[in-house]
Amino acid sequence: MSSAVPRGETPAPPVGTSRLTVLSGPSGVGKSTVVAHMRKAHPEVWLSVSATTRRPRPGERHGVQYFFVDDEEFDKLVANGELLEWAEFAGNRYGTPRQAVLEHLERGEPVLLEIDLQGARLVRESMPDARLVFLAPPSWEELVRRLTGRGTEPPEVIERRLEAARTELAAEAEFDTTLVNTSVEAVSAELLALMRID
Ligand SMILES: Nc1ncnc2c1ncn2[C@@H]1O[C@H](COP(=O)(O)OP(=O)(O)OP(=O)(O)O)[C@@H](O)[C@H]1O
């Protein structure tokens, strides 16, 4: 799949990583929606803010949903080893800032990464204690409905994301757990239970 080629990884950190949870799943399945719902009730769950070369969507703010950077800045983050993992997804690059993740893990806080399949694979290699959770749609048709209905991407980008989704759905067995996002409330509770948060 041309839009989803693993690109980058840096060495394993020395801290305990058992409080690290990685949430992946196809674009539009509802990862951000579930995480936002969960964090409303449990703000103690620390969510990593990724860097991306994607343009902000209406309402997205630098430092909140993402650190929006240009190609040159992203190159520097990679060159300086500042990313725990990074990948190209549907024409843009995305990466997890390393330092903040390690600091929160060192404090023993629950840490959540919301990243794509390639990133999840890289985290599994560098931090094998991390818990990998796959968020699946109730059906392919519902995934298409959600991604299209969100209205944030033009048709050609939706096509690229759906192409990536086929690969991601085929990789579900690589994850420790699958949660099916039929209900945001139910799946948020399941995720909290997996993270052992009351
Ligand atoms: N359980 C659900 N039932 C119905 N609609 C849902 C559900 N969960 C999320 N949605 C809707 O699906 C759309 C996509 O959700 P969201 O943006 O959270 O997906 P995502 O997995 O974070 O996508 P991406 O990977 O592209 O960032 C949104 O319009 C959201 O409101």
Ligand SMILES: Nc1nc2c(ncn2[C@@H]2O[C@H](COP(=O)(O)O)[C@@H](O)[C@H]2O)c(=O)[nH]1
């Ligand atoms: N490998 C990584 N993937 C990431 C990261 N941050 C987000 N993502 C994933 O990218 C796609 C597209 O996101 P969108 O906001 O443009 O819809 C989605 O699967 C995200 O989970 C990251 O740091 N690394």
